[in-house]
Amino acid sequence: MNKLVVLEIKSSIGGINRSLFPVVICEDKEMVLVDAGYAGQFELFKSAAIEKGIDLENLTKIVITHQDIDHISGLAEMKRRFKNVQVMSSEIEADYISGKKKSLRLVWAENNIDKMSDDQKENLIRLKRMIEGVESTNVDVLLKDNEILSGCHGIRVIATPGHMPGHISVYFEATKTMITGDAVGIVDGKFVINPMFTLDKDQAKEYIKKMLTFDIKNIVCYHGGVFEGNCREALSAVLD
Numbered sequence: 678m679n680k681l682v683v684l685e686i687k688s689s690i691g692g693i694n695r696s697l698f699p700v701v702i703c704e705d706k707e708m709v710l711v712d713a714g715y716a717g718q719f720e721l722f723k724s725a726a727i728e729k730g731i732d733l734e735n736l737t738k739i740v741i742t743h744q745d746i747d748h749i750s751g752l753a754e755m756k757r758r759f760k761n762v763q764v765m766s767s768e769i770e771a772d773y774i775s776g777k778k779k780s781l782r783l784v785w786a787e788n789n790i791d792k793m794s795d796d797q798k799e800n801l802i803r804l805k806r807m808i809e810g811v812e813s814t815n816v817d818v819l820l821k822d823n824e825i826l827s828g829c830h831g832i833r834v835i836a837t838p839g840h841m842p843g844h845i846s847v848y849f850e851a852t853k854t855m856i857t858g859d860a861v862g863i864v865d866g867k868f869v870i871n872p873m874f875t876l877d878k879d880q881a882k883e884y885i886k887k888m889l890t891f892d893i894k895n896i897v898c899y900h901g902g903v904f905e906g907n908c909r910e911a912l913s914a915v916l917d
């Protein structure tokens with residue numbers, strides 16, 4: 678069975694409602710979740726999956742695209758509740774996910790707080806507190822660029838640093854779908870490299886070029902969901 682399902686997880690953080698779009702890929706005996714949401718969203722994930730005909734109790738792998746809290750703070754609970762799950766990330770991100778190194782987002786927040794308006798400052802202080810409260814999780818498997826996940830035929834890891842230095846995207850060959858994580862998001866129907874939260878925008882652009890070397894029919898962004906329209910044309914426009 679080859680199947681890709683996009684979950685919608687409605688989230689409210691700091692009074693702002695926005696949805697996250699983690700992806701579940703089913704391939705033969707493997708069920709792979711890409712990104713784990715915020716702490717406390719376990720039941721939301723389960724029910725969003727059931728709505729799409731998927732039981733996350735069969736999950737075998739969780740791929741984490743990068744260390745940001747909206748991708749990892751739900752991970753510890755998932756690892757506890759789904760006993761047979763392997764957690765996977767790039768080697769660079771693994772040290773942050775497991776708490777061996779101080780979160781780069783926390784460092785970024787500390788370095789930028791004085792440059793912000795009062796409103797932004799408040800948000801940054803909230804973000805700092807949230808990051809400090811994240812429960813670390815050990816990463817079981819370190820992923821390399823261009824690797825196919827073990828036990829899978831066509832779930833491929835694509836290194837896409839920029840947003841974070843060890844950021845990865847996932848390409849599902851059966852449906853030619855690129856799961857971008859935060860390498861790009863969708864705002865007002867257009868792809869964007871997040872101007873505030875991307876640590877190295879030039880690098881992020883370089884790796885969009887790399888993404889474009891793949892045969893892409895569909896794109897799913899963690900922020901924005903499924904792109905509607907001509908993926909390649911719209912993704913190329915990010916480089917202008």
Ligand SMILES: [Zn+2]
Pocket residue numbers: 743745840859874
């Ligand atoms: Zn991020």
